[in-house]
Amino acid sequence: MGLxxxxxxxxxxxxxxxxxxxxxxxxxxxxKNLLVSGQITVEEVIxxxxxxxxxxxxxxxxxxxxxxxxxLFKPSEWYIKCYFIEPDIxxxxxxR
Amino acid sequence: MKIFKLGEKSKGVCSDCKKVVPTxxxxxxxxxxxxxxxxxxxxxxxxxxxxxxxxxxxxxxxxIKEALNTKKHSIEVRLPRHLLxxxxxxxxxxxxxxxxxLKDSLIRHYIGRVESDKNLIxxxxxxxxxxxxxxxGYRLSLKVNDAIFERFERIRKLTSLNKxxxxxxxxxxxxxxxxxxxxxxxxxxxxxxxxxSA
Numbered sequence: 001m002g003l004x005x006x007x008x009x010x011x012x013x014x015x016x017x018x019x020x021x022x023x024x025x026x027x028x029x030x031x032k033n034l035l036v037s038g039q040i041t042v043e044e045v046i047x048x049x050x051x052x053x054x055x056x057x058x059x060x061x062x063x064x065x066x067x068x069x070x071x072l073f074k075p076s077e078w079y080i081k082c083y084f085i086e087p088d089i090x091x092x093x094x095x096r
Numbered sequence: 097m098k099i100f101k102l103g104e105k106s107k108g109v110c111s112d113c114k115k116v117v118p119t120x121x122x123x124x125x126x127x128x129x130x131x132x133x134x135x136x137x138x139x140x141x142x143x144x145x146x147x148x149x150x151x152x153x154x155x156x157x158x159x160i161k162e163a164l165n166t167k168k169h170s171i172e173v174r175l176p177r178h179l180l181x182x183x184x185x186x187x188x189x190x191x192x193x194x195x196x197x198l199k200d201s202l203i204r205h206y207i208g209r210v211e212s213d214k215n216l217i218x219x220x221x222x223x224x225x226x227x228x229x230x231x232x233g234y235r236l237s238l239k240v241n242d243a244i245f246e247r248f249e250r251i252r253k254l255t256s257l258n259k260x261x262x263x264x265x266x267x268x269x270x271x272x273x274x275x276x277x278x279x280x281x282x283x284x285x286x287x288x289x290x291x292x293s294a
Contacts, residue, residue, distance in 0.1 A: 017097030019154035020141060025111045027149035028129040029160055036152055038161030064114050085107045085116060090151060 003057040006071050007049055010082065013089035014046050021091045035094040045094060051075040100139060100153045108150035110143040118144040119151070126152065128163075135163040169245040171238040173260040176231025179267045183236075186274040190287050201293040204244050205286060206266045211247040211254075220265030221255045223272075229264040236263060 001009075013019060021036040023029060034040040052075040062068035062083060070092065073080040081093040100106070100121050110117040119141035126149055127134040138156040140149045152160070187195035187202050210216040223229060240248065251262055273282055 017099070017154060019098075020106070020108065020151040021154070022109065022151055023111075023126070023140075023149050024129050026127070026129075027111075028127040029135060029152060030129050031164070032129070035154075036157055036160060037164055038157045042154065062109070065109055065116060068109070068116070083109075085109075088106065090108065 001059075001069075003052065003054055006057075006059070007052065009084060010049050010071070010073075010089055011046055013084070013087070014042050014049075017042075018088040019091070020088050030093070032095045033091060033093055034096075035091055040094065045080065048075050048078050048080060049073055097155075099155055100141075102139065106141050106151075108141050108143070110146065110148050110150050112146050112148040113143060117150070120144055121153070124149055133163065135160050165242055168239045168241060171240060171245075171248065171259060171263070173236050173263045174232045175234055175236050175260065175263060175267070176229075177234050178231075179229070179264060180234050180236060182271045182275065183267050186270045189274060190283075190290055192287070192290060198290060200238055201290050202270060202286070203238055203263070203266060204240060204293070205289045206270060207240075207244055207247050207251065210266065210269070211251050216269065217251065217254050220251075220262065220269055221257060222265075223268035224255075224257055224261040224265035226268065229261075229268060232260070238263075 019042070021030070021033055029036060031037050035042070035045055052073040056074040058072045059069050062070050068083055070081060070083045077096055079093055079095055082089050082091045084090070102121055102123065104121045106119045106121065107116055108119045121139050122142050123137050124140040124142065125134050125136045126138055126140055138159045139153055140156065141151045141153070142148065143150050183199045183202065184195045187198040190198065192198065210220055248262070252259070255262065257265065274286065
């Protein structure tokens, strides 16, 4: 799946509230994730994902879960890293 | 918007088990990654195999935001004894609780009011330089959150007064409003604010 499909899927999850945030390795709240810490809104993340162009998007395999795609949106200096486990989107990072 | 319920099942990536695991939403105390505290009683998805906190649903964000924003700043000044008495007398006049605790809310309310009112800025500048403001020796310590501290700093910039002078001006303004020339409308307004924060 390319940017277009992932964008639709991500925005769908964000709009329906099917959103979870990974904790860090020690099981702590990652304060650098500005969406879980409430420093940026869901609507703002939707806008950032909409703005993302082809060259600002990458997909790679999760570093220890084989077959799990991790998507990276990098619009205008933002860094939004996420993956999907149906029916939810899981954010690893949302920061500048 | 999807709202997860306590006990609801989900899935997630457990960094302890290193695989996708079934999870259950539970109320947990979850530490902050900075090591500066934790957030109590938030809904979090825990691994059904090892109980590791795997993920946090979006609905827990307001509690996390609240915990991060309640970082306290301390404003410490030394004032003449009569100003501390004024503060306690004014707090006591509302009869809505321990005046010692209420006095902090009263000052916080006045910081908010003064910061957004040019005339009050001028008034506290004048009051802080009056004869009645002179003196020192008795400690007043006030804990405030980020939002109030920012307003206090803005008053500092707008008035060019130091912390002690601002507190003196604020307390003398409280003296005017509540003890010397009380107006029912103003008293009701202050009382509502104090009740909301009590």
